[in-house]
Amino acid sequence: MESSCRAAVMEGNMGWGVIEEEGWRKGPWTAEEDRLLIQYVRLHGEGRWNSVARLAGLKRNGKSCRLRWVNYLRPDLKKGQITPQEETIIQELHARWGNRWSTIARSLPGRTDNEIKNYWRTHFKKKTKAPSDAAEKAKIRSSKRQQFQRQQQQLKQMQIQQQHQQQQQQFQFNLDMKGIINMLEENDHRVPSISQETQEMASMYPNTSEQQSYFYSMFNANDNVSAPESSNEEILWDGLWNLDDILCNFNAASATTKAGLHNLVAPFC
DNA sequence: AATACCGCCAACCGCTGCTGT
């Protein structure tokens, strides 16, 4: 919103928003263009970006539309400054993966590769000014990485499938949790301490051991209760941030009330 | 008060890899 206004202002002031030879508009997006793009994605979903111009009546090329959506309009984007936890994760992951911004972004839900890239450039690049042959070293690292990636790819695909199945189970579990919360609200009595409660909640699902262990890992991370083990490093890192997020919410909702419990479950929905 | 500098961010560009034919 703010940016759209700013964009519109920029366009007005600077005469940007050029029409290319091919007829594509360039430069800052207007509020109207944003509206059309959002409408298009609602109707047709993400993807097929080259159809956007035709179907949505936008004079933007597919690339531009995709970028605008991914970096700014997506509803699941996290607004606001990078938190210290996120900063730590960015540093860790950059040390691990280098400039693979999209990979890093996948571990920071709601953050875009562009955002992380920009953040890194402005916050860390100066601090970590490398020797002159850094580019060469990076190339070598990159080729090694690609080799490694190919080897891992097949394994990864299998793991992704497994992960997807787990997510579906988790989604169902969250729906169940909502139901429980509704029940609690109906009963309208004070909720006991969160730790005790998590055990009670989990015990309500005696036949779904996976859900139970996941639940324990989320809410009892501070109590040294073992989380489900993952053999895959990336899944582990993906989970790391989610866990951080949950713990933040846990602290914020530390009042042992039903409202607090609401906040704990909300991030999954 | 003027201006130089810097951080931030949106957007573009070129390249690469994937997928369908």
Place this chain on the structure above:
DNA sequence: GACAGCAGCGGTTGGCGGTAT
């Protein structure tokens, strides 16, 4: 297997706004 089209990625650019001089 070759090719074309497309999506995605990383690098780069350029303007705005805040701060220092």
